[in-house]
Amino acid sequence: MKVEIVTPVGVKFSGEAAGVRAPGALGELGILPGHRTMMAALRTGVCIVAVPEKDPLHLVIDAGYVHVTDGKNVTITTELCEGWQDIDAAVARVDQEKATAALSAIKDDISTLLWQARRHDLDLAETRLRVAASKS
């Protein structure tokens, strides 16, 4: 099946794949050829693209959605997509510490915009570290 990952800075990945695992809003989504037509919201997390005859590709994905059509076309539209080559693990670690500190400083109201923003920073930093460690 054909997988395409579109971001604001261009098409990040386009090619054949045996399957995709994407971070759905409510849990992991596994997409294989022949999947029924689907639209799913995504959250920050790791997306794994199984490229034939190569190591599976680990990518950081930010908020977005995945659209499956005809059982063979998968389009992921996301605000951010990074491979391990794009990630500076040292920067990600600093971001992680900053976000953790900021989150523990906000104790009372966890529904605020600020809290959500810091939580998102933390998720993104942790996902980056995971992908950086996978190196594939």
Added chain:
Amino acid sequence: MPSLKNIRRRIASVKSTRQITRAMKLVAAAKLRRAQERLVQLRPYAARIAQMIAELASGTDATAHPLLAQRPPKRTLLLLLTSDRGLAGAFNSNVNKAALNWILEHKDQRDHIELRVVGKKGRDFFKARKFEIGHVYTDVLNQVTLERATGIGREVVAAYVDGNFDEVYVVCNVFKSAIAQNARIDRLLPLTPEDHDHNASTLDDTLFEPTKKHVLDAILPMDIHVQLYRYLLESVASEMGARMTSMDAATKNANDLMSRLTLQYNRARQSIITTELTEITSGAEALKG
């Protein structure tokens, strides 16, 4: 007539000014190209989101989602995009005037119009006119990133969803060419999906994961972010285009001024030589006699 030394000094100063304006023009040209490249890269992504929203919205009740629901416009947020630096022709005054006119025109029909400003130039313009400014974002246009646009977008969406505003407008420059930038006022919220033929929908048999509302919740803010990002990039392109043109004009003016000063310098020098020659010949004549 100014002395030779004075003219020489002026020529040197005009020359160094020309060097600066020429460098600014080249830098602006490079930044303009980069902004345009990013606009091109953004296109497929923006188009995909716009199309998806059109399809999703055509099948749902428009009032189903707060970002789509039309409310009577009582409280308005005006987001003005300007730059931090001047020397860019009419770039900033274009949008400042457009925003001012819009406010004066609409303030009688609204209970409240809040102004939020990106860039120091817009802030200074409205501060000088004693307007109240809700929030100022600086250092945005010199380093436009999607993250920055997303940050501003989140704040705007949150204020809108909380009911602080019934509509959000953006006042910005739209890039036409290096010599033409148009001020434009666009409504950002509530979103107006593009018209879509419902029969052509590809979503009839679609499974929504987890629900259609979740998917809309995910996509609509993405659209706001991408639109803001596009407006910011358009503004950068316009700013750089305007700066390029005005710095080009400044370089030309410096050239004109230099050739005029050089002419003046040569004339002054010639007249000194002529005077000296006359003095020498008349002295020689006097000795002969």
